[in-house]
Amino acid sequence: MRSAVLVETTEFELQDRPRPSPGPDDVLVAVRDVGICGSDVHYYEHGRIGDYVVEDPLVLGHESAGEVVEVGENVTDHEPGDRVALEPGVPCRRCAHCKHGDYHLCEDVRFMATPPHDGAFTEYVSWPADFAYELPDSVSTAEGALCEPLSVGIHACRRGGVGTGDTVLITGAGPIGLMVMEAARAAGATDIILTDVVEEKLDFADKRGADLTVNVTETDLEAAVDEYTDGVGADVVVEASGAEPSIQSTIDVVCRGGTVVLVGLASEAEVPFDVLEVIDNEIDVHGSFRYKNTYEAAVDLLADDEVDVEGIIDFESQLEDIDDAFRRAMEPTVVKGMISLDS
Ligand SMILES: NC(=O)C1=CN([C@@H]2O[C@H](COP(=O)(O)OP(=O)(O)OC[C@H]3O[C@@H](n4cnc5c(N)ncnc54)[C@H](O)[C@@H]3O)[C@@H](O)[C@H]2O)C=CC1
Ligand SMILES: CC(=O)[C@H](N)C(=O)O
The missing domain is CATH 3.90.180.10 (Medium-chain alcohol dehydrogenases, catalytic domain)
Structure with missing residues (x-):
């Protein structure tokens, strides 16, 4: 063969x-x-x-x-x-x-x-x-x-407890970020914000139905999220770029009591993180590694045309x-x- x-x-x-x-x-x-x-x-x-x-x-x-x-x-x-x-x-x-x-x-x-x-x-x-x-x-x-990258998205959304009516911010509009968007929509998220540093990736995310896209090389992300959420922040932030500044920014854009899910693999194992903000705002930070028990859900979502x-x-x-x-x-x-x- x-x-x-x-x-x-x-x-x-x-x-x-x-x-x-x-x-x-x-x-x-x-x-x-x-x-x-x-x-x-x-x-x-x-x-x-x-x-x-x-x-x-x-x-x-x-x-x-x-x-x-x-x-x-x-x-x-x-x-x-x-x-x-x-x-x-x-x-x-x-x-x-x-x-x-x-x-x-x-x-x-x-x-x-x-x-x-x-x-x-x-x-x-x-x-x-x-x-x-x-x-x-x-x-x-x-x-x-x-179904494989979609599974990464489903698992990340499960880890973040994404639910009906949530505002989900996804950093990185590569295949994983886009699959998180699909899974988040299917889980009931009503507002999805995507960030990236490449304009074409954001245009593509726009076409695929993102409610807001932010090019973080041009726009202050925290200000954009504040404006979009009336100062509240996103319910769930899924980091899907692996970029250090993006990982750090998750804490600034998640709402008090919200959840951050780390999917992107940073090139360095140690990334400085504002732990006082995590504590003061009672933020849940979850790692998300691959997936478990997602394939049947992925196939069902595809069969039902719930995801693309x-x-x-x-x-x-x-x-x-x-x-x-x-x-x-x-x-x-x-x-x-x-x-x-x-x-
Ligand atoms: N935890 C897990 O189980 C898994 C983790 N991964 C990781 O997830 C990450 C995403 O995977 P892919 O989508 O395949 O990667 P990718 O490299 O195709 O996409 C990452 C996107 O992030 C963008 N980006 C770069 N810097 C950024 C910044 N500062 N802010 C916002 N966006 C930025 C890039 O332009 C790109 O569009 C990678 O780090 C990958 O290694 C992938 C699969 C499974
Ligand atoms: C990190 C990856 O991209 C890969 N899908 C894996 O799960 O090892």
Whole structure:
């Protein structure tokens, strides 16, 4: 089978690898669509993210969906022909976190495209059947692949307790910020503010229904939020840029008693934060790491047309053109590139 393998930083090699056989509890999936995530691009450019270092050739890609072509002997809930979205992180199922239900916090998680685990820029993936979610006819495999960033958005909104009538401020209008917007709208938020430093990203967020967009290089965010919320602040602020000034600004724009959710990964682990403001204003600050139990919700939201994920796709390329696709994905105005695989 054809696999795009990162063999050096900024260099993919198209290799012919043996097609896997499904284990007894697995499905063998012919991959159809894979999104290019910022983390894929980071591994491509730098060969590492923090402590995760690409030491051996690696198949990237963790936003994937495809068609089941074979099932293991114990699998009863999928059959060949089913179209499925693959949840990319499979936990150990035995540790304290898994047993508490926080399987996304499992330290032995096997997460696609996180070294040393291969991902989905390949023709076939064998994957545990219970981490493959059937897509109804109305949901495309491209949408199925984007259940992954949508899941990040759903989990962040759950962490923030986003509810009906809330004003939600999202910093960073990249794919994650835009998916937080979709999830927040679906959770009942009535006012959504997006920030960014790239005008094109904000224009795009405007077109997708943001109620207010703020270019923080030109406009004082605190003043803009004060004006929009009559001096109250946002009920929930979701940080989705990873930029240090943006992380710090969350405390200035959340309302007293409100919630800040940190999703964006800062390049430095330590970011100065005004803890007195956190205490005085009784602000809840939550980290949000990947997601748990979101895929079924994501598929249902897509089936019910409650969210749009396909609209964030800028371009689709073939596996053979993956180098070119990654270079395009690095352009600052591009939101989402996809790799499509033919049968
Ligand atoms: N916690 C988690 O589980 C996950 C975290 N992430 C992180 O979330 C962040 C967002 O991911 P993507 O949307 O894929 O990244 P991205 O890089 O495509 O988007 C970030 C956006 O933030 C904007 N930005 C930069 N500086 C800013 C500032 N000072 N204020 C407002 N916006 C600013 C950029 O122009 C860009 O549009 C990244 O840090 C990523 O590593 C991504 C997936 C999962
Ligand atoms: C941080 C990422 O972008 C990636 N989706 C991951 O969950 O590792």
